[in-house]
Amino acid sequence: MHTKSLSELSTALHNGDITSVALTQHYLDRIKQYNGELNAYITICEESALAQATDADTQFKAGTAGPLTGIPLAHKDIFCTQGVRTSCGSKMLDNFIAPYNATVVEKLNTAGMVLLGKTNMDEFAMGSSNETSFYGAVSNPWDTDRVPGGSSGGSAAAVAAQLAPIATGTDTGGSIRQPAALCNLTGLKPTYGRISRYGMIAFASSLDQAGPMARSAEDAAMLMQAMAGFDERDSTSVDHPVPDYTTDLNTPLDGLTIGLPTEYFDAGLDPAVNDTIQAAIKQYETLGATIKEISLPNTKLAVPTYYVVAPAECSTNLSRMDGVRFGHRCEDPVDLEDLYTRSRGEGFGEEVKRRIMTGTYALSAGYYDAYYLKAQQCRRLIRDDFVAAFKQVDVIMGPTSPTTAFKAGEKTDDPVAMYLADIYTISTNLAGLPGMSIPAGFVDGLPVGLQIIGNYFDEARLLNVAHRYQQVTDWHQQAPDAFAG
Amino acid sequence: MEWEVVIGLEIHAQLATKSKIFSGASTQYGAQPNTQACAVDLGFPGVLPVLNQEAVKMAIKFGLAVGAELTPRSVFERKNYFYPDLPKGYQISQFELPVVGKGELTIELEDGTEKVIGITRAHLEEDAGKSMHGNFGGHTGVDLNRAGTPLLEIVSEPDMSSAKEAVAYMKKIHALVRYIDICDGNMQEGSFRCDANVSVRSMGQKELGTRAELKNINSFRNVERGINVEVERQIELLEEGGTVVQETRLYDADKNETRSMRSKEEANDYRYFPDPDLLPLVLEESMIESIRRSLPELPNAKRDRFVQEFKLSDYDATVLTSTRELADYYESALKQAKPSDPKLCANWVTGTLSAALNKADLDITESPVDAAKFAGLLSRIGDNTISGNIAKKVFEALWHGEGDSADTIIEAQGLKQVTDAGAIEAIVDEVIAKCPDQVADYRGGKEQIIGFLVGQVMQASKGKANPAQVNEVLRKKLTS
Numbered sequence: 001m002h003t004k005s006l007s008e009l010s011t012a013l014h015n016g017d018i019t020s021v022a023l024t025q026h027y028l029d030r031i032k033q034y035n036g037e038l039n040a041y042i043t044i045c046e047e048s049a050l051a052q053a054t055d056a057d058t059q060f061k062a063g064t065a066g067p068l069t070g071i072p073l074a075h076k077d078i079f080c081t082q083g084v085r086t087s088c089g090s091k092m093l094d095n096f097i098a099p100y101n102a103t104v105v106e107k108l109n110t111a112g113m114v115l116l117g118k119t120n121m122d123e124f125a126m127g128s129s130n131e132t133s134f135y136g137a138v139s140n141p142w143d144t145d146r147v148p149g150g151s152s153g154g155s156a157a158a159v160a161a162q163l164a165p166i167a168t169g170t171d172t173g174g175s176i177r178q179p180a181a182l183c184n185l186t187g188l189k190p191t192y193g194r195i196s197r198y199g200m201i202a203f204a205s206s207l208d209q210a211g212p213m214a215r216s217a218e219d220a221a222m223l224m225q226a227m228a229g230f231d232e233r234d235s236t237s238v239d240h241p242v243p244d245y246t247t248d249l250n251t252p253l254d255g256l257t258i259g260l261p262t263e264y265f266d267a268g269l270d271p272a273v274n275d276t277i278q279a280a281i282k283q284y285e286t287l288g289a290t291i292k293e294i295s296l297p298n299t300k301l302a303v304p305t306y307y308v309v310a311p312a313e314c315s316t317n318l319s320r321m322d323g324v325r326f327g328h329r330c331e332d333p334v335d336l337e338d339l340y341t342r343s344r345g346e347g348f349g350e351e352v353k354r355r356i357m358t359g360t361y362a363l364s365a366g367y368y369d370a371y372y373l374k375a376q377q378c379r380r381l382i383r384d385d386f387v388a389a390f391k392q393v394d395v396i397m398g399p400t401s402p403t404t405a406f407k408a409g410e411k412t413d414d415p416v417a418m419y420l421a422d423i424y425t426i427s428t429n430l431a432g433l434p435g436m437s438i439p440a441g442f443v444d445g446l447p448v449g450l451q452i453i454g455n456y457f458d459e460a461r462l463l464n465v466a467h468r469y470q471q472v473t474d475w476h477q478q479a480p481d482a483f484a485g
Numbered sequence: 486m487e488w489e490v491v492i493g494l495e496i497h498a499q500l501a502t503k504s505k506i507f508s509g510a511s512t513q514y515g516a517q518p519n520t521q522a523c524a525v526d527l528g529f530p531g532v533l534p535v536l537n538q539e540a541v542k543m544a545i546k547f548g549l550a551v552g553a554e555l556t557p558r559s560v561f562e563r564k565n566y567f568y569p570d571l572p573k574g575y576q577i578s579q580f581e582l583p584v585v586g587k588g589e590l591t592i593e594l595e596d597g598t599e600k601v602i603g604i605t606r607a608h609l610e611e612d613a614g615k616s617m618h619g620n621f622g623g624h625t626g627v628d629l630n631r632a633g634t635p636l637l638e639i640v641s642e643p644d645m646s647s648a649k650e651a652v653a654y655m656k657k658i659h660a661l662v663r664y665i666d667i668c669d670g671n672m673q674e675g676s677f678r679c680d681a682n683v684s685v686r687s688m689g690q691k692e693l694g695t696r697a698e699l700k701n702i703n704s705f706r707n708v709e710r711g712i713n714v715e716v717e718r719q720i721e722l723l724e725e726g727g728t729v730v731q732e733t734r735l736y737d738a739d740k741n742e743t744r745s746m747r748s749k750e751e752a753n754d755y756r757y758f759p760d761p762d763l764l765p766l767v768l769e770e771s772m773i774e775s776i777r778r779s780l781p782e783l784p785n786a787k788r789d790r791f792v793q794e795f796k797l798s799d800y801d802a803t804v805l806t807s808t809r810e811l812a813d814y815y816e817s818a819l820k821q822a823k824p825s826d827p828k829l830c831a832n833w834v835t836g837t838l839s840a841a842l843n844k845a846d847l848d849i850t851e852s853p854v855d856a857a858k859f860a861g862l863l864s865r866i867g868d869n870t871i872s873g874n875i876a877k878k879v880f881e882a883l884w885h886g887e888g889d890s891a892d893t894i895i896e897a898q899g900l901k902q903v904t905d906a907g908a909i910e911a912i913v914d915e916v917i918a919k920c921p922d923q924v925a926d927y928r929g930g931k932e933q934i935i936g937f938l939v940g941q942v943m944q945a946s947k948g949k950a951n952p953a954q955v956n957e958v959l960r961k962k963l964t965s
Contacts, residue, residue: 205761319574
């Protein structure tokens with residue numbers, strides 16, 4: 001049951017071949033069996049999931065079911081879910097029961113989906129290995145000694161190990177695409193503003209974007225359909241028509257121009273990963289695409305720019321975690337200062353503190369111009385590179401991550417090495433562009449992700465480009481043996 | 486040494502929107518603590534602000550009313566600091582690019598001259614909640630009902646040179662925001678409050694002296710007293726050879742003194758930066774134009790019109806247009822009175838009516854005598870049914886609700902003025918007969934005695950005789 005695609009599951013549910021309750025129970029059983037090993041879920045919603053599944057089954061009987069009705073999913077624990085703990089991977093919110101639903105949660109509830117549980121993640125989405133979580137590290141199902149990537153590592157591990165047919169993630173600098181690459185998934189980070197951020201706990205507001213993490217482009221398209229759209233509760237969401245993401249999936253790629261930025265194939269790229277990417281690009285040529293070498297000259301600015309902008313925004317986004325109204329509060333504060341310093345000192349982990357301090361510094365009087373303002377200028381240059389590139393090409397391709405999944409603990413003592421894991425994904429967030437990662441092969445049994453970057457609101461084209469490749473390859477159908485049974 | 490005082494004001498006007506500036510929660514005053522704070526106001530994880538367009542319209546209204554430049558693309562920024570009544574750990578405000586730019590306002594000084602006060606800017610921001618140090622078992626209570634209430638912070642140039650000027654300016658802004666209906670002006674409830682930047686310098690000195698900022702003064706009287714006591718403090722300090730330090734001070738009205746709250750060194754670094762949750766605020770020309778067309782007549786324009794159209798004195802026109810409600814009352818009464826006599830109406834509004842309102846500590850909108858009843862009274866004065874003195878009695882009766890119109894009171898109490906020539910002549914004859922000495926004096930050339938005789942006639946008629954007629958008949962009879 002757990003090897004089926006979303007559309008197969010949908011058909012089976014509509015035909016009455018399976019019930020949503022049975023399907024949900026099957027996934028809950030798998031979670032019980034494997035989650036101990038993977039630590040992909042922080043919270044499992046067994047009771048409410050079965051209740052939602054029961055509702056879904058009555059909808060099938062009533063004939064009111066839609067394409068996603070009755071299909072289980074997992075939400076990254078960054079999305080507020082009413083009545084369910086929403087921890088964001090932090091001790092700070094370990095006791096936080098969200099009083100409302102995020103727009104994404106509400107939309108997928110309305111679509112009839114069944115929430116299996118909330119997935120593990122780097123604390124407040126800050127990390128590239130899922131090792132900064134208060135709830136412990138997540139293991140990569142392809143090699144449990146290795147990291148699944150981050151920050152949506154729990155969602156990635158859950159879908160890769162088939163503990164959920166599909167999951168939501170969020171991507172601020174690569175947090176959907178990099179774990180998707182490291183776990184052999186199809187992950188889509190949409191255009192900034194395409195999906196509402198309301199109820200998604202903010203890391204860096206101008207960069208955060210939610211998206212689907214799936215086992216195929218077709219599955220991703222189905223979830224994307226239900227997630228996308230303008231939300232009047234999010235001023236940065238864009239009132240732009242939502243196309244049907246599934247209709248153009250099969251459009252042939254003849255005449256498609258693919259740009260390969262020289263900067264994405266630099267010395268930092270693992271040669272074996274490069275070979276895998278080159279093979280995938282060859283495959284695209286056989287599908288009718290033309291390859292063009294391009295340059296994104298300001299790529300080198302992306303990591304330093306990101307590590308000013310993102311910490312600056314997060315340093316103030318996290319100010320509300322002050323121990324006053326919700327979340328962790330220290331024992332017996334002697335005064336206000338003590339309440340703040342101990343609650344925050346105890347509630348936040350090391351990486352979060354590092355970023356709050358970096359960001360606070362960057363915004364301080366006397367440093368603002370040199371850091372924050374300069375970073376905004378660099379951000380514009382990076383965006384302009386892409387605008388110029390998309391005058392010549394339809395999509396841009398390259399590696400998602402410079403390496404395959406690294407060993408747990410390998411980079412935890414070296415934040416800069418960890419930051420470089422996102423070197424190819426960060427630019428798209430700074431530019432607000434949509435980007436995908438799709439399975440492109442394996443190196444030493446570990447998945448390699450191909451990144452596809454599109455123009456603004458060109459998600460349908462990205463999904464089409466991904467889907468055509470998945471029609472002639474089976475990388476995306478590979479699943480880790482240890483969790484197959 | 487001669488000292489010159491320099492004052493600038495930062496006025497916080499609470500905008501009269503129904504809901505908060507970034508959420509749908511109500512702004513109603515006086516509700517149970519924390520019952521008007523939604524997830525957005527509470528700063529819960531994941532919530533996002535959405536700008537209330539009504540607040541924007543009100544800011545534009547203000548900008549237009551003070552002839553200010555409006556910023557086509559203004560920006561909301563985060564002002565970062567920790568305090569329990571500031572749920573997000575930052576206040577959303579405007580910093581570098583405020584919605585309203587440079588404007589100006591003319592104030593009238595006590596000597597009748599005018600002075601133009603520059604307005605530096607006005608920006609939109611959200612209010613914080615309230616910390617309550619009451620009976621909470623050693624804890625501090627936090628009420629977030631007020632958190633997110635829209636404020637327009639109006640910053641003046643340091644153009645005022647006395648506490649009186651500062652109060653005149655503050656009153657003018659107070660009247661203006663109520664004129665254009667963007668703030669209820671209720672100072673007790675904190676809807677209108679101000680910070681005063683006060684400094685002194687030796688007369689003729691170019692550079693400004695070091696300023697102190699007096700925080701959160703919420704009455705005209707305290708603005709005047711607070712500034713005066715702070716000016717005295719600074720002058721005394723300087724004359725003793727000391728220096729003024731830049732700091733925030735609190736005015737304690739009970740002790741009539743100011744004291745330091747925090748110095749510049751202790752001041753927060755607010756780490757302002759554009760709020761990434763909000764798009765820049767873009768003002769469309771068409772929206773500005775439609776607001777411009779909907780603006781009511783502004784105080785100065787109304788005053789000029791009152792002078793021109795009603796031939797009132799500058800003084801009367803200024804008093805009558807000091808608030809929109811008073812001006813509306815005046816115009817409404819004038820329109821309904823038959824005959825319509827602008828000067829008579831002005832005298833009665835600024836005189837008898839205002840005195841009664843003052844005595845009872847009532848606002849014009851709370852007057853027991855509404856404009857229609859008032860017009861009824863004016864009509865009877867105008868058509869000589871009653872004299873001015875009798876009219877005061879009728880007004881008293883109306884004020885105390887002894888009749889629902891001037892006419893019914895006049896009728897019921899038999900106050901109708903006697904204009905019948907025969908009746909007046911009879912009383913005059915009576916008085917002449919009763920007062921032979923005074924009559925002889927008059928005839929002997931002591932003309933001012935006529936006042937006494939008129940008084941006698943009026944008394945005999947119980948005030949109902951028409952005084953002008955009495956005067957005329959008396960003179961005729963005495964010289965014949």
